[in-house]
Amino acid sequence: KLGMAYKKDDNFGEWYSEVVVNSEMIEYYDISGCYILRPWAMEIWELLKEFFDAEIKKLKLKPYYFPLFVTENVLQKEKDHIEGFAPEVAWVTKSGKSELEAPIAIRPTSETVMYPYFSKWIRSHRDLPLRCNQWCNVVRWEFSNPTPFIRSREFLWQEGHTAFATKEEADEEVLQILELYRRIYEEFLAVPVSKGRKSEMEKFAGGLYTTSVEAFIPNTGRGIQGATSHCLGQNFAKMFDITFENEKGAREMVWQNSWAYTTRSVILTPYLIENLLSVLHKLFFLIMYRFLQIGVMVMTHGDDKGLVLPPRVAPIQVIVIPVPYKDADTTAIKGACESAVYTLNESGFRADLDTRENYSPGWKYSHWEMKGVPLRIEIGPKDLANKQVRIVRRDNGAKVDIPVDNLVDEVKALLDDIQANLLKTAKEKRDACIEVIHTWDEFTIALNNKRLILAPWCDEEEVEKDVKTRTKGDLGAAKTLCTPFDQPELPEGTLCFASGKPAKKWSFWGRSY
Numbered sequence: 001k002l003g004m005a006y007k008k009d010d011n012f013g014e015w016y017s018e019v020v021v022n023s024e025m026i027e028y029y030d031i032s033g034c035y036i037l038r039p040w041a042m043e044i045w046e047l048l049k050e051f052f053d054a055e056i057k058k059l060k061l062k063p064y065y066f067p068l069f070v071t072e073n074v075l076q077k078e079k080d081h082i083e084g085f086a087p088e089v090a091w092v093t094k095s096g097k098s099e100l101e102a103p104i105a106i107r108p109t110s111e112t113v114m115y116p117y118f119s120k121w122i123r124s125h126r127d128l129p130l131r132c133n134q135w136c137n138v139v140r141w142e143f144s145n146p147t148p149f150i151r152s153r154e155f156l157w158q159e160g161h162t163a164f165a166t167k168e169e170a171d172e173e174v175l176q177i178l179e180l181y182r183r184i185y186e187e188f189l190a191v192p193v194s195k196g197r198k199s200e201m202e203k204f205a206g207g208l209y210t211t212s213v214e215a216f217i218p219n220t221g222r223g224i225q226g227a228t229s230h231c232l233g234q235n236f237a238k239m240f241d242i243t244f245e246n247e248k249g250a251r252e253m254v255w256q257n258s259w260a261y262t263t264r265s266v267i268l269t270p271y272l273i274e275n276l277l278s279v280l281h282k283l284f285f286l287i288m289y290r291f292l293q294i295g296v297m298v299m300t301h302g303d304d305k306g307l308v309l310p311p312r313v314a315p316i317q318v319i320v321i322p323v324p325y326k327d328a329d330t331t332a333i334k335g336a337c338e339s340a341v342y343t344l345n346e347s348g349f350r351a352d353l354d355t356r357e358n359y360s361p362g363w364k365y366s367h368w369e370m371k372g373v374p375l376r377i378e379i380g381p382k383d384l385a386n387k388q389v390r391i392v393r394r395d396n397g398a399k400v401d402i403p404v405d406n407l408v409d410e411v412k413a414l415l416d417d418i419q420a421n422l423l424k425t426a427k428e429k430r431d432a433c434i435e436v437i438h439t440w441d442e443f444t445i446a447l448n449n450k451r452l453i454l455a456p457w458c459d460e461e462e463v464e465k466d467v468k469t470r471t472k473g474d475l476g477a478a479k480t481l482c483t484p485f486d487q488p489e490l491p492e493g494t495l496c497f498a499s500g501k502p503a504k505k506w507s508f509w510g511r512s513y
């Protein structure tokens with residue numbers, strides 16, 4: 001399908017839905033809540049996984065795979081940590097025609113699966129640190145209101161679970177992992193994020209504190225939590241009796257972290273909020289977000305011609321298209337295309353060519369623009385005669401003719417420039433949305449102007465709850481997104497915008513997904 005029916009700035013939700021379909025990222029499946037991830041999405045996921053996996057191996061993480069299933073009594077062990085989550089748990093109750101003696105849960109996250117074995121494996125300080133990461137799927141049957149129920153059944157993620165002898169080691173790793181998440185967003189997806197700490201109300205209830213990277217979508221004025229890195233303190237050590245004998249022979253509880261490259265548990269995409277289309281469509285986005293957080297990249301960089309992929313995650317970075325004229329030497333042109341692809345692949349670029357006879361060059365230009373390929377190379381008779389190629393950038397449409405001999409250097413320079421340009425543009429757009437406010441009136445005006453709000457806060461949970469109550473509405477209430485580590489100056493006497501009490505910190509507030 002060529003061309004977009006919807007414009008990004010006119011109808012964001014529809015535009016988004018069309019882009020991820022037309023770019024052949026995912027396909028509907030006939031069980032609601034399940035989706036087929038097609039190569040154009042899976043290849044991006046695999047590029048991100050390759051980077052993240054290599055980096056955590058440097059941090060001595062070991063790969064594990066724990067069972068998909070967890071018994072009821074083990075799952076129930078975490079009443080406080082799973083309170084509120086219980087309706088999300090999917091259960092296996094039968095095999096064939098016969099009922100199981102006891103229902104078995106499908107993991108919604110793996111704390112209760114893993115930690116009884118952490119308790120068994122950790123005896124002495126010599127068994128620490130324990131560093132476990134698994135790449136797997138998890139199932140959560142989420143319903144979210146007020147939009148008519150939404151189910152996301154299964155998504156892929158990595159979940160890291162680590163145990164240390166001291167809090168200092170745990171605190172350090174939380175930030176090391178958070179930096180990797182920042183790099184995934186800013187260096188690969190070219191999406192600017194803010195590192196910060198979640199409030200007591202927004203953090204993972206089972207943990208000690210939560211840090212996150214927060215993205216923002218200017219079109220909808222909503223924040224999106226990108227990934228989370230929790231310090232669990234000794235809470236789970238107490239619940240699961242995960243203790244070790246220290247050097248002095250005394251018994252101590254371990255300090256733990258858990259972190260996931262995942263998305264918020266309930267993502268109401270702009271689509272769900274603004275365009276109540278069929279349930280199928282809604283599930284589609286939830287999965288899109290869940291699986292890959294690629295939704296943020298699509299929204300950040302996409303335009304009215306379709307996807308715009310940052311080169312570092314583009315499954316194809318350069319597409320070479322022959323432009324044959326009727327009487328031209330099509331064989332020579334095709335040969336030039338093949339050698340250009342060969343040269344680029346040899347130099348480590350992901351290049352491919354589209355020599356399909358049944359499509360015109362024009363059709364191919366639109367097709368590969370829709371899929372967001374960063375560079376297109378056209379080779380026609382004139383280019384052949386002049387020993388040059390024409391290169392067209394997807395991000396700004398610029399065309400440049402370059403000598404074949406400079407192909408590799410030019411392509412490298414262009415791809416690097418595209419990667420940097422996408423992040424720079426996204427950062428400028430995001431920063432233009434940030435509004436520093438000091439009073440409640442300024443806050444409500446900024447909120448309605450779809451701004452990312454930076455406000456002085458007294459850090460009291462009651463006030464956070466009060467802001468939610470006072471901003472309740474069909475677009476969702478305002479909430480704290482994070483307290484950025486990078487704190488602006490807080491002049492003596494600055495008052496909290498919502499309570500008038502002495503402010504303790506600057507926090508990002510806004511509506512979110």
Ligand SMILES: O=C1CCCN[C@@H]1CCCn1cnc2cc(F)c(Cl)cc2c1=O
Binds near residue numbers: 089108159160230
């Ligand atoms: O976010 C992470 C990083 C990776 C490991 N997990 C933590 C916390 C997950 C919270 N959470 C999130 N969703 C859940 C859904 C459930 F059905 C149940 Cl039983 C529990 C939970 C739950 O604990």
Ligand SMILES: [Mg+2]
Binds near residue numbers: 266
């Ligand atoms: Mg959830």
